[in-house]
Amino acid sequence: MATYKIKVNGITKTVEAEAEMPLLWALRDLMGLTGTKYGCGIGSCGSCTVLLNGESARSCQTAISDVGDKEVVTIEGLGGKELHPLQKAWVEHDVPQCGFCQAGQIMAAAAFLKETPNPTDAEIDEAMNAILCRCGTYPRIREAIKAAAKEMK
Amino acid sequence: MKTEVSRRSFLQLIGGVGASFMLGGFATLACGEEGASAQNPFAPNVFLKIDPDGVCTVSIARSDMGQGVRTTLAMLVAEELDADWSMVKVTQAPGDRATYGGMGTGGSSSVRGTNQQLRRVGASARAMLVAAAAKQWGVEPSACRTEAGKVIGPDGKSLGYGALTAAAKAIPIPTDVKLKDRSEFKIIGKPQNRVDNLDVVTGKAVYGADVRREGMLFAVCLRPSVFGSKSETIDDAKARAVPGVVDVFAISSGVAVVASNTWAALKGREALEVKWTEGPTHSTASLREALKAAAKDHHTMPEGAKRLTANYELPYLAHATMETLNAVADVRDDRVEVCTGSQSPDSAQNNVARATGLTADKVEIHNLLLGGGFGRKFSNEWIGEAVEISKRMKKPVQLLWSRECDIQHDLYRPMSEHVLSATLDAEGKPLGFSHQYLQAPGRGNGDYGTNTYLPYEVPSAGLRSAGVPSSVPTGAWRSVEHSQIIVANECFIDELAHAAGKDPFEFRKSILKNERLLKVLISAAEKAQWGKTMPKGSGQGIACFEGYGSRIAHVVEVTVKDDAIRVDRMVAVVDAGTTINPRGVEAQIQGGFMDGIATALYAEINIDGGAVEESNWSDYGWTRMSDTPKMEIFIEDSGGAFGGMGEVGYPSAPAAIANAVFAATGKRVRKFPIRLSELV
Numbered sequence: 138m139a140t141y142k143i144k145v146n147g148i149t150k151t152v153e154a155e156a157e158m159p160l161l162w163a164l165r166d167l168m169g170l171t172g173t174k175y176g177c178g179i180g181s182c183g184s185c186t187v188l189l190n191g192e193s194a195r196s197c198q199t200a201i202s203d204v205g206d207k208e209v210v211t212i213e214g215l216g217g218k219e220l221h222p223l224q225k226a227w228v229e230h231d232v233p234q235c236g237f238c239q240a241g242q243i244m245a246a247a248a249f250l251k252e253t254p255n256p257t258d259a260e261i262d263e264a265m266n267a268i269l270c271r272c273g274t275y276p277r278i279r280e281a282i283k284a285a286a287k288e289m290k
Numbered sequence: 291m292k293t294e295v296s297r298r299s300f301l302q303l304i305g306g307v308g309a310s311f312m313l314g315g316f317a318t319l320a321c322g323e324e325g326a327s328a329q330n331p332f333a334p335n336v337f338l339k340i341d342p343d344g345v346c347t348v349s350i351a352r353s354d355m356g357q358g359v360r361t362t363l364a365m366l367v368a369e370e371l372d373a374d375w376s377m378v379k380v381t382q383a384p385g386d387r388a389t390y391g392g393m394g395t396g397g398s399s400s401v402r403g404t405n406q407q408l409r410r411v412g413a414s415a416r417a418m419l420v421a422a423a424a425k426q427w428g429v430e431p432s433a434c435r436t437e438a439g440k441v442i443g444p445d446g447k448s449l450g451y452g453a454l455t456a457a458a459k460a461i462p463i464p465t466d467v468k469l470k471d472r473s474e475f476k477i478i479g480k481p482q483n484r485v486d487n488l489d490v491v492t493g494k495a496v497y498g499a500d501v502r503r504e505g506m507l508f509a510v511c512l513r514p515s516v517f518g519s520k521s522e523t524i525d526d527a528k529a530r531a532v533p534g535v536v537d538v539f540a541i542s543s544g545v546a547v548v549a550s551n552t553w554a555a556l557k558g559r560e561a562l563e564v565k566w567t568e569g570p571t572h573s574t575a576s577l578r579e580a581l582k583a584a585a586k587d588h589h590t591m592p593e594g595a596k597r598l599t600a601n602y603e604l605p606y607l608a609h610a611t612m613e614t615l616n617a618v619a620d621v622r623d624d625r626v627e628v629c630t631g632s633q634s635p636d637s638a639q640n641n642v643a644r645a646t647g648l649t650a651d652k653v654e655i656h657n658l659l660l661g662g663g664f665g666r667k668f669s670n671e672w673i674g675e676a677v678e679i680s681k682r683m684k685k686p687v688q689l690l691w692s693r694e695c696d697i698q699h700d701l702y703r704p705m706s707e708h709v710l711s712a713t714l715d716a717e718g719k720p721l722g723f724s725h726q727y728l729q730a731p732g733r734g735n736g737d738y739g740t741n742t743y744l745p746y747e748v749p750s751a752g753l754r755s756a757g758v759p760s761s762v763p764t765g766a767w768r769s770v771e772h773s774q775i776i777v778a779n780e781c782f783i784d785e786l787a788h789a790a791g792k793d794p795f796e797f798r799k800s801i802l803k804n805e806r807l808l809k810v811l812i813s814a815a816e817k818a819q820w821g822k823t824m825p826k827g828s829g830q831g832i833a834c835f836e837g838y839g840s841r842i843a844h845v846v847e848v849t850v851k852d853d854a855i856r857v858d859r860m861v862a863v864v865d866a867g868t869t870i871n872p873r874g875v876e877a878q879i880q881g882g883f884m885d886g887i888a889t890a891l892y893a894e895i896n897i898d899g900g901a902v903e904e905s906n907w908s909d910y911g912w913t914r915m916s917d918t919p920k921m922e923i924f925i926e927d928s929g930g931a932f933g934g935m936g937e938v939g940y941p942s943a944p945a946a947i948a949n950a951v952f953a954a955t956g957k958r959v960r961k962f963p964i965r966l967s968e969l970v
């Protein structure tokens with residue numbers, strides 16, 4: 138066990154954990170941030186996606202000891218006081234069905250739009266293929282990403 | 291009656307949760323967090339409460355697994371109540387059959403089974419609010435009308451529902467209320483977004499897996515890979531040495547590892563050394579052979595000018611809900627509390643009562659949002675496991691199924707073999723249709739009754755079922771038996787059309803006896819430009835389905851290129867009778883079709899040596915964003931009874947894809963998922 142100080146959503150948190158504990162479980166079980174979801178544990182579905190220094194990362198594949206001083210942003214901290222344009226677009230386009238993968242979808246989309254502010258359908262496909270939605274909300278995710286991209290211009 | 295404080299301590303909810311997400315039943319909410327405004331609510335029954343601030347809270351007694359019932363059912367109440375939709379909130383009813391009646395959510399039954407009751411809830415509350423206002427104004431109730439959460443008097447003055455809660459309580463509940471004619475609907479039929487969207491996109495939505503309780507331990511379970519085997523010897527020394535592991539012990543379904551966090555529990559599970567007893571060594575290959583050998587009992591058909599026979603093979607399918615099974619159980623001597631997401635929370639209450647020897651009223655089942663269901667979350671066996679573990683630990687425990695447990699210990703959609711034959715007369719009209727439907731596991735040879743699942747006019751049609759024994763546990767999967775029978779039927783009808791030398795759309799049209807289905811079929815063909823010239827390697831496929839009170843026709847375009855099948859476009863026309871929420875309908879048809887693509891192209895569960903070979907998303911393939919075709923969905927209200935929507939989008943989807951593959955390649959799909967090397 139070791140003590141880790143990590144910055145999550147702008148707040149420095151101190152947790153006691155085994156070095157290899159994935160950030161996913163540290164967030165969910167030690168910090169009570171349950172917006173980040175477990176979907177596979179092997180980096181295949183992307184439900185656990187968070188931002189690490191602004192880049193999309195699978196929290197189930199990121200050991201707590203590897204976080205270091207990188208800033209972690211989870212779905213709970215994406216918007217700040219206002220909703221992030223992606224969150225707004227998700228609501229307006231009525232994207233969620235069961236909703237369980239949507240935190241991962243939104244976090245991946247946030248990282249993607251930062252890199253690719255004017256995405257084509259093909260670019261959206263390529264980037265978002267990493268995040269599985271079992272309900273099949275993909276067409277609305279695609280529309281919501283385009284709407285958010287417009288809004289963010 | 292519980293207080294807000296106790297509910298708060300039960301759920302350490304993160305970052306505050308809106309009233310739309312409070313747990314528990316109506317009684318719980320009545321002393322809820324709205325503070326002073328909640329002190330004098332008007333609550334004519336367990337399904338509706340109106341607070342002095344005008345907020346109308348509808349209690350939802352069906353489970354929302356993504357199909358949107360929390361929105362749809364609230365719309366039904368709000369419509370008859372003439373509520374202001376922006377003032378409507380929902381709360382989830384606890385599993386409690388004595389209070390809410392049967393709560394099982396499946397078979398697209400929520401709207402069909404409860405719409406009359408819920409509309410009456412709204413209508414009778416409205417009548418009481420009108421009577422209260424009329425009394426206050428000294429006018430006849432018939433001189434008043436209602437609109438968007440207000441009663442309006444004859445001279446135009448108005449009172450909001452919130453201002454009438456105290457007075458409405460004194461009005462006797464009317465025994466007979468008139469429901470609106472559909473021409474009067476203001477909320478029903480208008481697209482509404484889901485009530486949970488904001489909570490979902492901000493991470494505040496609480497699923498079963500998100501429940502946290504003080505002192506709660508985390509558990510996972512190691513299960514035997516071979517169905518039917520049990521733990522013989524357990525060497526838990528290494529598991530117990532994992533930091534954070536608290537206890538390891540056998541439970542009825544395997545070996546539980548209990549720890550201070552999920553990661554430690556998973557590491558502990560990895561370190562377990564368990565010797566399992568031997569079990570049946572079925573394989574999908576041996577079961578397939580057995581199914582083929584069992585195909586003997588056909589429906590007797592008249593002979594015709596032409597006779598056609600085809601076998602279709604469908605695999606086992608896992609549900610693979612995005613949220614794996616989980617429950618928090620807190621078993622005390624005199625009561626049990628469970629937090630979970632179940633499609634049958636009322637049965638869960640009875641199951642837990644039986645397992646603990648308590649009466650049902652001592653068992654609280656808090657039913658949360660379900661991260662997917664598709665039929666998987668009916669059986670409640672995971673709740674039994676959580677109860678078993680908490681009882682032993684004498685602490686609240688969350689049991690979480692890992693994805694590997696989920697894929698390898700599902701209640702699978704059964705694998706099936708379909709032997710179809712038909713006879714055609716000289717003009718190509720069907721005379722006879724025989725469908726033998728064999729499943730593993732399945733029951734012995736038998737007639738499927740009068741239901742042939744055929745919407746077509748065939749003078750002599752019969753569906754007979756049979757099966758072979760198998761150790762593989764099975765259960766209901768989206769659209770249940772239609773996921774097999776309709777897929778085979780709609781592929782075979784396409785084969786018949788070609789054997790008759792007819793266009794598959796025209797052939798269906800000429801023999802469809804169901805007028806409403808015929809209407810959506812014709813409409814889909816028109817909207818998809820059926821019969822247009824397609825590029826080489828591309829083709830159009832068509833299929834249709836009626837069931838669960840709704841009808842649908844799919845026209846699909848695919849391209850076969852570089853040894854891969856790509857679905858380019860889908861047109862669906864849907865008739866759900868009277869549509870309640872068009873946006874929800876569209877979502878279900880999109881989702882049902884994505885399941886169609888997944889099961890047409892990727893998903894299958896294989897068994898070898900009595901164990902499932904697949905274990906996670908990496909080998910149980912599902913659709914991704916790039917699989918998503920252009921989807922055009924048209925809702926054509928027939929104005930009939932409210933139809934179901936969770937299932938109807940699936941059955942004709944894989945069939946239309948398979949038929950499009952034939953159009954593109956000239957070769958038939960006889961086996962799912964489709965492999966180009968296996969076309970015939």
